[in-house]
Amino acid sequence: MSLAEKYPQEIQKIFAKYPPEQKRSAVMPLLYLAQREEGFITKGAMEEIAGMLGIKVTEVAEIVGFYTLYHDEKAGKYRMQVCTDLPCALRGADKFIEELCGNLGVKVGETTEDGLVTVEAVMCLAACDKAPMLQTQGSDGINYHENMTVDKTLELIEALKKSVA
Amino acid sequence: MAHIILRHRDIPELNTLPVYQRNGGFAAFKKAVTGMKPEEVTAVVKNSGLRGRGGAGFPTGMKWGFMDNNNWPHYVVANADESEPGTFKDREIMEGNPFQFLEGVAIASYAVGANAAYVYLRGEFWQVAAFLDQKIEEMEQAGFLGDKLFGTDYSLRIYTHLGAGAYICGEETALLESIEGKRGQPRLRPPFPPSFGLYGKPTVVNNVETLTNVPLILENDADWYKSLGTADSAGVKVFSLSGRVKKPGNYELPFGTTFRELIYTHGGGIIDDRPVKGIMAAGASSSIIVADEKALDTPMDYASVRTLGGDLGSASVIVLDDTIGIDWVVNKTIHFFKHESCGKCTPCREGNYWMQHLTERIHSGQGDASDVELLNSVARQMQGKCLCALGEFATMAVVTGIERFPEDFSVKTRV
Ligand SMILES: Cc1cc2nc3c(=O)[nH]c(=O)nc-3n(C[C@H](O)[C@H](O)[C@H](O)COP(=O)(O)O)c2cc1C
Ligand code: SF4
Ligand code: FES
Secondary structure, rough: OOOOHHHHHHHHHHHHHHHHHHHHHHHHHHHHHOOOOOOOOOOOHHHHHHHHHHHOHHHOOOOHHHHHOOOOOOOOOOEEEEEOOOHHOOOOOHHHHHHHHHHHHOOOEEEEEOOOEEEEOOOOOHHHHOOOOEEEEEEOEEEEEEOOOOHHHHHHHHHHHHHHH | OOOOHHHHHHHOOOHHHHHHOOOOOOOHHHHHHHHHOHHHHHHHHHHHHOOOOOOOEEEEHHHHOOOOOOOOOOOEEEEEEEOOOOHHHHHHHHOOHHHHHHHHHHHHHHHHHHHEEEEEEEHHHHHHHHHHHHHHHHHOOOOOOOOOOOOHOOOEEEEEEEEOHHHHHHHHHHHHHHHHHOOOOOOOOOOOOOOOOHOOOOEEEEHHHHHHHHHHHHHHOOOHHHOOOOOEEEOOEEEEEEEEEOEEEEEEEEOOOHHHHHHHHHHOHHHHHHHEEEEEEEEEOOOEEEHHEEEHOOOOHHHHHHHOOOOOOEEEEEEHHHHHHHHHHHHHHHHHHHOOOOOHHHHHHHHHHHHHHHHHHHHOOOOEHHHHHHHHHHHHHEEEEEOOOOHHHHHHHHHHHHHOOHHHHOOEOOO
16 A cells, blocks of 8 residues: 555645645655554655655655665564663663673674564664663654663563564 | 753643643743734843853854844744754753743744744654644644734744754754755855755754743843853753763753762762763763863853863763773764764765774774874864864864873773
8 A cells, every 4th residue: 555545644744844845845754654564664665755745766765875763674673772872881881782682692783583673772862861771663663761771671572572462 | 949941840740731831831922922023032032141052052142133034934943853972951851841942932933033943853752753743732722823823913833853863963954954855964054044044044943952941031031041150151051961970860050060069969979989080061072171170160151161171062961980991982982973974075974984993993902002193183184174063073082082081092002
């Protein structure tokens, strides 16, 4: 199904935010819409968005490539993005991600065998006073998890497992 | 003292409309729209001494006064990109005190004649954006946003726009490009946004915290605000304190509070009571200040921090203690800037690539003295040659780290 068929109301709301002659501004919110189902943006969705905005597919692809929260490849159901930037690292984030990976049997950037979780190291998420912290990015959006321990994170993963089962 | 920005810490449920209204909410906006000329509003903000909280400290009223009145429509954009490592104040403001922030956006819009305003949030603030959308809707229903406000001809709408993970979009012209649906790469400046901004139209870009000051300034007048803080830096600031302190967090304090008071009285001192070694006052973009007695007793205002060879910037104070090697710090900051360089200009793109290569070598103990020298020279060659300030920011910790903490670079390197 096309985005236009699936999300008519959402699309209308997005276009209402910008002046009618500035349709291109809608590209970022439309890409979020396209990413909702599968967790990544398909070639087909990019073509449809380009059509809606009257721009080239390569221009849409350029946007996907530039911004780190858009993905054009399938990953685990959830991206578990641990902040390892300076302020968090001063409060144990490097050790945290190492132990977490050890527990899950993956390296940073890899996905667990069951395809549920991809562990990634990311830059500051504006929660530096609550380190170690991470965000989960999935089809239901982005959620923050602050003041984490490895045990709490493993519990979180169990809960995610149940929610998709 | 009662809070001015983090007022939700004093008033429970301030993020609900009835409570906000009961505490004087939207009185300032109404007073402006129904009883003041736009230029009168700008004059009050100018006289208050309010300076931008996004990092550069530019006088806010003066910026509003730069709007080109021969080119319409006008826009206001609130910068909620908040991506500087060590900065986490705007998120607390938007979650705890959203209406005061939105009222600030509304007053700024009236002052510059804008009928549409955008709040640009970093993509990770997805839930904050949904929360603000809900608050905006409540304001529309209560008659604080929409057409013909308070029975006048003035109309205003506020929209949120989500970024998608790119630090550079905090730079105001990259941010505007991003709203226009392009890659977030900085524009050549001048022209500055008040003459050529969103869609080529005059635009004021202000930080969330800057705007959140505005309603109370209008309500209590400029002199009240000026009486807080120092002659150089009026008012209060939300300091984001992070790193090796016992109690990291946001602390709203008058400008001119000393580093010592922030770190020891509010932050509870250093973890395990170790000695403090260095202070980065403006997040990862900072010079590293040697935390000696003199530095600790220095008042935190724009001018005083400069006398320490630092910058207050967005007041994201990262504290380093004696367990931390500055070579490791610099490796972290360069990792960040290498990742976030937008690649538009060569000195920044290539410079960060080489700096990362060198900081990694040095930090892992494989470097020698010539690597440190080369790192220093790459950083110095970047300075003054980059299109936007990110390139400059990247060099700050490197250059000051090597200069002020040479022992941390010689321990690791073999001659
Ligand atoms: C690389 C870079 C990143 C920036 N990030 C932010 C940011 O996250 N938030 C912000 O308000 N200002 C940021 N700024 C500053 C903005 O360009 C701009 O000066 C500011 O939003 C103006 O608002 P103010 O006058 O109220 O401070 C950044 C600047 C640069 C060069
Ligand atoms: S200095 Fe860096 S971030 Fe700024 S425009 Fe040049 S490449 Fe982009
Ligand atoms: S450094 Fe991790 S949230 Fe800021």
